[in-house]
């Protein structure tokens with residue numbers, strides 16, 4: 001049991017945010033083509049790290065520097081496992097993870113690549129972060145970061161920010177990526193579902209496919225699966241009384 | 254005898270089979286379902302996909318059916334059949350596999366196109382201490398606030414009950430809103 005993925009699925013700065021929220025305790029292992037890093041997390045805080053690489057797996061960096069190096073990676077696979085023994089590990093990192101992320105962001109050529117699952121264009125919609133962050137973080141923002149942050153209210157697009165601040169688009173996008181990595185703002189994901197007009201379910205696929213229930217399905221079940229239980233095409237309007245009966249039954253299970 | 258249907262969907266290994274198994278009246282649930290696509294028939298091939306189902310007897314007159322959808326997108330034509338007449342559906346997502354979020358998003362968008370039925374999201378495998386919190390899952394999937402995202406442990410009966418009750422409450426709320434709109 002573990003949290004697993006790649007930095008393309010979830011960035012290191014997102015992982016740090018999630019560790020703080022938990023707060024989580026455990027060991028994060030990152031493996032890139034040439035290097036291997038270990039980050040120790042106790043009660044949501046990054047307490048130690050080591051980075052090894054090369055043919056003889058020599059230690060290349062430790063503590064803060066190791067974390068910052070890993071923050072510069074574009075991809076690596078990761079595994080995070082809960083491990084309460086990290087709580088008794090002497091902390092060797094004094095800066096908080098927000099400070100580390102900020103340092104990583106400063107050293108990156110292209111901060112937008114730090115979160116590959118958010119592409120930032122002039123049309124990207126932003127909002128202030130909805131996730132709780134620690135109250136006293138060691139982050140201090142520069143002037144441009146402040147200017148951009150101050151423009152963001154609910155669902156502001158990057159174009160509007162460019163116009164309001166007078167900053168060139170590439171500079172704005174870069175700074176937005178920094179603020180995203182630090183976790184102060186977030187992208188409003190476009191898949192967000194607008195209230196849909198009510199249209200009856202389509203059945204135009206009927207002529208393309210034939211679905212044959214296997215012999216061991218009971219006829220009722222097969223019919224239920226394919227054409228839908230209840231009446232015809234429309235969703236059955238189930239009254240409050242019946243819903244309550246179902247809820248009572250499920251509570252009693 | 255009235256049959257009501259709830260659909261459980263989600264990407265590969267999200268926990269659909271497990272959830273249905275945990276709550277269902279009947280023991281073994283996963284069954285094979287023969288699917289013949291016209292194109293595939295031309296190629297003289299047949300495919301079989303696993304279809305999960307479970308039942309919960311509500312009373313003498315009413316049975317609740319739970320149907321799990323085959324996850325792969327190539328079977329998405331089955332989703333349409335499965336969602337016709339369903340009360341609502343649960344989108345399950347593995348909270349320990351951020352690599353599956355993109356596919357879950359695609360699946361959600363597809364379901365919203367297919368059906369108006371209300372749905373909730375179940376952030377599964379919350380028993381894993383390393384699991385991503387529900388709020389992070391919500392943010393990454395872009396689920397709007399009016400749609401519940403509930404923590405889920407598909408192996409745990411009380412948790413599965415909580416998810417189904419959450420869906421039913423959401424359905425009741427949606428029904429009420431629709432009634433108020435049409436009134």
Ligand SMILES: Nc1nc2c(ncn2[C@@H]2O[C@H](COP(=O)(O)OP(=O)(O)O)[C@@H](O)[C@H]2O)c(=O)[nH]1
Nearest residue numbers: 265266267268269270271377378405406407408
């Ligand atoms: N720890 C844990 N494992 C789970 C949970 N739900 C499912 N699993 C495991 O995850 C794997 C995939 O689950 P399954 O129900 O087959 O997924 P499906 O592909 O969506 O039907 C199986 O090994 C399950 O035992 C859960 O809530 N917690």
Ligand SMILES: [Mg+2]
Nearest residue numbers: 269270303305
């Ligand atoms: Mg399954």
